[in-house]
Amino acid sequence: MNAALRTQVGQLARRSVLRTMRQPGQIVPALIFPLFLLAVNSGGLKSATDLPGFPTDSYLTFALAVPFMQGALFSVMNAGTDLARDIETGFLNRLALTPLRGAALLSGLLAGAVVLGVVQGMVYLSVGLIAGAELAAGAGGALVLVVLSVSVTVAFGTLGLFAALRTGSGEAVQGLFPLFFVLLFLSSMSLPLSLLQTDWFHAVASANPVSYLLQAFRSLLIEGWNLGDLALGFAIAAAIGTIGMYAATRTLKTRLVRT
Amino acid sequence: MTRKIALAVAWRSIHNFLSNPAFLAPGILFPLFFFTAFAGGLSAISNTPGFEFPSGYTAFQFVFVLLQSAAFGGVFTGFGIARDFETGFARRYLLAASDRRGIVAGYALAALVRSLITWTILTAVALVAGMEVGGEGVELVGLYGLAILVNATATMWAAGVAMRVRSIQGGPLMQFPVFLILFLAPVYVPLSLLSGWIHAVASVNPVTALLESGRGFISGDPTAVALAFAIGATLPVLFALWARGGLKRAEAAG
Amino acid sequence: MENKAGQRAGIEAEGLVREFKNGPRAVDGIDLLVPPGEIYGFLGPNGAGKSTTVLMLTTLLPPTAGSARVAGFDIVREGGKVRSAIGAALQEAALDPLLTGREHMRLQTALHGIPKAERTERSDELLARVGLSEAADRKVGGYSGGMKRRLDLALALAHRPRILFLDEPTTGLDIQSRTALWDEVAGLAKEGVTVFLTTQYLEEADALADRVGIIDHGTIVAEGTPAELKAEIGRPTVEAVPHDEGEQQRVAEALRPFGDRCGATHRGGASVRLEGGESQLADVVRALDAAGISIEQLQLHAPSLDDVFLAKTGRSLEGAGEDAEGEPGSEEMEAVGAS
Numbered sequence: 001m002n003a004a005l006r007t008q009v010g011q012l013a014r015r016s017v018l019r020t021m022r023q024p025g026q027i028v029p030a031l032i033f034p035l036f037l038l039a040v041n042s043g044g045l046k047s048a049t050d051l052p053g054f055p056t057d058s059y060l061t062f063a064l065a066v067p068f069m070q071g072a073l074f075s076v077m078n079a080g081t082d083l084a085r086d087i088e089t090g091f092l093n094r095l096a097l098t099p100l101r102g103a104a105l106l107s108g109l110l111a112g113a114v115v116l117g118v119v120q121g122m123v124y125l126s127v128g129l130i131a132g133a134e135l136a137a138g139a140g141g142a143l144v145l146v147v148l149s150v151s152v153t154v155a156f157g158t159l160g161l162f163a164a165l166r167t168g169s170g171e172a173v174q175g176l177f178p179l180f181f182v183l184l185f186l187s188s189m190s191l192p193l194s195l196l197q198t199d200w201f202h203a204v205a206s207a208n209p210v211s212y213l214l215q216a217f218r219s220l221l222i223e224g225w226n227l228g229d230l231a232l233g234f235a236i237a238a239a240i241g242t243i244g245m246y247a248a249t250r251t252l253k254t255r256l257v258r259t
Numbered sequence: 260m261t262r263k264i265a266l267a268v269a270w271r272s273i274h275n276f277l278s279n280p281a282f283l284a285p286g287i288l289f290p291l292f293f294f295t296a297f298a299g300g301l302s303a304i305s306n307t308p309g310f311e312f313p314s315g316y317t318a319f320q321f322v323f324v325l326l327q328s329a330a331f332g333g334v335f336t337g338f339g340i341a342r343d344f345e346t347g348f349a350r351r352y353l354l355a356a357s358d359r360r361g362i363v364a365g366y367a368l369a370a371l372v373r374s375l376i377t378w379t380i381l382t383a384v385a386l387v388a389g390m391e392v393g394g395e396g397v398e399l400v401g402l403y404g405l406a407i408l409v410n411a412t413a414t415m416w417a418a419g420v421a422m423r424v425r426s427i428q429g430g431p432l433m434q435f436p437v438f439l440i441l442f443l444a445p446v447y448v449p450l451s452l453l454s455g456w457i458h459a460v461a462s463v464n465p466v467t468a469l470l471e472s473g474r475g476f477i478s479g480d481p482t483a484v485a486l487a488f489a490i491g492a493t494l495p496v497l498f499a500l501w502a503r504g505g506l507k508r509a510e511a512a513g
Numbered sequence: 514m515e516n517k518a519g520q521r522a523g524i525e526a527e528g529l530v531r532e533f534k535n536g537p538r539a540v541d542g543i544d545l546l547v548p549p550g551e552i553y554g555f556l557g558p559n560g561a562g563k564s565t566t567v568l569m570l571t572t573l574l575p576p577t578a579g580s581a582r583v584a585g586f587d588i589v590r591e592g593g594k595v596r597s598a599i600g601a602a603l604q605e606a607a608l609d610p611l612l613t614g615r616e617h618m619r620l621q622t623a624l625h626g627i628p629k630a631e632r633t634e635r636s637d638e639l640l641a642r643v644g645l646s647e648a649a650d651r652k653v654g655g656y657s658g659g660m661k662r663r664l665d666l667a668l669a670l671a672h673r674p675r676i677l678f679l680d681e682p683t684t685g686l687d688i689q690s691r692t693a694l695w696d697e698v699a700g701l702a703k704e705g706v707t708v709f710l711t712t713q714y715l716e717e718a719d720a721l722a723d724r725v726g727i728i729d730h731g732t733i734v735a736e737g738t739p740a741e742l743k744a745e746i747g748r749p750t751v752e753a754v755p756h757d758e759g760e761q762q763r764v765a766e767a768l769r770p771f772g773d774r775c776g777a778t779h780r781g782g783a784s785v786r787l788e789g790g791e792s793q794l795a796d797v798v799r800a801l802d803a804a805g806i807s808i809e810q811l812q813l814h815a816p817s818l819d820d821v822f823l824a825k826t827g828r829s830l831e832g833a834g835e836d837a838e839g840e841p842g843s844e845e846m847e848a849v850g851a852s
Binding site for chain 1: 571572573574575588589590592593595596597599600601603604605606607608609611612616619620621623624625626652668
Binding site: 041043044048050178182186190195196197198201 | 306
């Protein structure tokens with residue numbers, strides 16, 4: 001990476017982080033809402049651990065994976081609405097008039113998602129452990145969990161960037177929330193895949209990549225070091241991120257029209 | 260005169276959401292989705308030791324989703340009221356209506372009509388999905404009666420907020436408490452299978468009585484009917500006073 | 514076109530066209546020649562094609578046909594070089610409300626490759642120049658409209674561009690802010706910066722521009738210095754309103770020798786376009802006095818750029834924008850010829 005590109009990425013990353021930190025309205029719901037649902041669901045579905053085949057005695061430990069995925073949803077919205085706002089206000093045109101490269105713009109924008117991923121990962125894990133959740137993989141697993149959180153947050157952030165570039169509208173990006181919300185629900189969010197009785201639901205959840213991302217988090221919490229599940233989770237995050245970044249880069253060419 | 264004003268206000272709201280599917284769709288799609296996700300995804304919960312519900316898990320969740328949609332129908336109406344104030348349209352109502360209580364009544368009537376549409380679709384889908392209904396005519400009337408009372412309560416709550424804030428920024432304030440009170444109730448399993456803090460909270464949550472009674476109606480085993488209707492009848496009255504306070508604030512603001 | 518140092522500079526355009534998919538031809542064959550150091554005013558109503566022209570010249574929108582060179586570089590083939598030589602303050606102030614003024618400057622100077630050691634000095638210099646030193650560490654979300662425009666200008670100057678594009682820079686500003694911005698633009702021109710300024714305000718073009726191009730429906734309908742354009746149209750008009758409305762005919766007869774009769778006015782007077790210009794005013798007064806007509810009001814109307822627009826297009830510039838279609842927004846930038 002040459003010096004100019006490093007400067008561009010660095011400056012935009014700095015801006016992205018500053019913007020994230022200066023919008024408590026973006027951070028606080030992303031922390032509080034998932035933790036609230038964790039509290040409610042772990043209390044309300046405690047009896048699910050009595051089902052034969054449930055992987056753990058602690059529903060809290062099982063459910064702790066879910067806030068990480070909900071946090072990723074917020075990343076889609078935050079990254080997407082920030083970029084959409086830049087498009088709507090003409091700030092993107094301002095950037096277009098500088099020597100800024102498209103790849104630097106996208107990479108820099110994701111810096112905010114990285115920060116959010118770290119903060120979310122640490123908060124969810126800390127609160128979960130304080131509330132009595134288990135972490136079978138130990139201290140090393142905690143680090144990997146946060147890294148996985150960042151990977152997932154960034155991956156979904158690229159989807160938000162693509163949505164913003166495609167639509168150019170913050171409202172349209174917000175309108176995607178239900179879609180991702182549905183994606184989360186039609187997964188092994190509340191029960192493991194093996195305990196989903198309804199045939200069609202089981203089929204959809206089995207094909208849903210979110211189920212495997214949840215399983216990657218759960219493997220660290222419940223089992224310890226299940227490298228297969230972990231590798232699959234990271235691979236899916238990487239795949240989503242790659243596809244999202246590719247789509248965003250292509251769409252950026254039409255949005256950042258420059259001769 | 261109040262009735263005429265209410266009908267006029269209701270007509271406009273109903274006309275708006277019938278001619279703009281984008282307004283109606285979320286109120287229908289979200290409950291359908293929740294019903295699908297809960298009844299479909301969590302059906303194994305009915306195998307939990309101690310879970311005894313004669314009509315099956317689909318009917319168990321149907322009641323929650325019905326009441327949830329009733330509550331959120333009221334909240335969405337609150338959004339519409341807030342939008343009307345923000346755009347200045349509500350001032351038109353305030354200027355024209357001789358009895359302004361009719362305005363709030365009109366919004367409430369529209370909320371009910373919207374909810375009736377949602378419940379019709381939701382019920383049809385649930386029946387097609389094989390929901391077992393143990394209750395008979397009067398019991399089912401009781402179930403939908405509870406839903407109407409929940410809808411009225413939520414509408415009055417949201418209207419009160421909307422008329423105080425007079426901006427769509429008040430949306431989260433309308434939504435979050437409703438979401439909170441719904442989910443701090445026996446959503447996934449009966450009260451008897453909850454334990455710990457959630458059991459303590461759910462035990463004092465008025466929604467619990469409404470839920471348990473509704474589930475009793477659908478399974479043909481009416482439960483805590485008097486308590487549920489006492490709560491169900493009191494809450495709309497209390498929140499109507501809240502809404503009236505909001506109307507006074509809006510009038511004072513001009 | 515070359516400047517004294519032998520460097521090609523200024524703005525040249527030949528047959529510039531921009532079509533949008535399923536839409537109008539926003540720019541329909543524009544020729545321009547703006548020499549270095551000139552303030553060129555691009556005047557026209559809303560929807561005339563001003564902003565679209567600016568977007569093309571600043572390389573943010575490829576032309577459908579025609580060519581242009583800015584600062585000596587082709588806008589299509591040498592876009593990067595054009596961008597390094599120009600600064601632009603576009604129609605929207607395009608600022609980030611969460612960043613401070615200083616943070617904006619830091620970002621802009623860094624992206625333009627200004628060495629780290631110079632960025633702070635350059636930022637401070639420009640912020641002081643536009644009068645934002647005190648507000649520099651406040652978030653832009655709290656700035657007034659005038660402050661935002663000034664910061665916009667400072668950002669456009671960050672990398673010392675030779676050519677500055679200003680797209681309606683004073684729209685929405687109060688008179689004080691507008692005047693301050695005019696002073697700044699005039700100062701830049703004195704320093705040798707070429708300024709391409711679009712505006713819908715007659716007085717702005719009149720006050721600032723060395724030359725004015727009047728655009729309507731995507732084509733330039735008139736071009737020249739403000740004085741040349743006005744002189745082309747005319748001569749001043751004098752209007753005389755008698756105390757007694759019944760004297761209107763006599764007023765008209767008294768004015769007839771001085772030029773073409775413009776006709777009765779709605780205020781019960783008569784007006785005439787003076788053949789000999791303003792110098793005939795004294796003779797007009799003597800003629801009216803000799804005729805024994807008691808005059809309530811005597812007004813001299815100098816021709817304005819609006820008169821020029823009216824003569825060329827049949828419409829008044831003020832209010833013409835309400836008839837025109839708005840210029841296409843960014844969603845229509847996926848269009849014919851876009852690459």
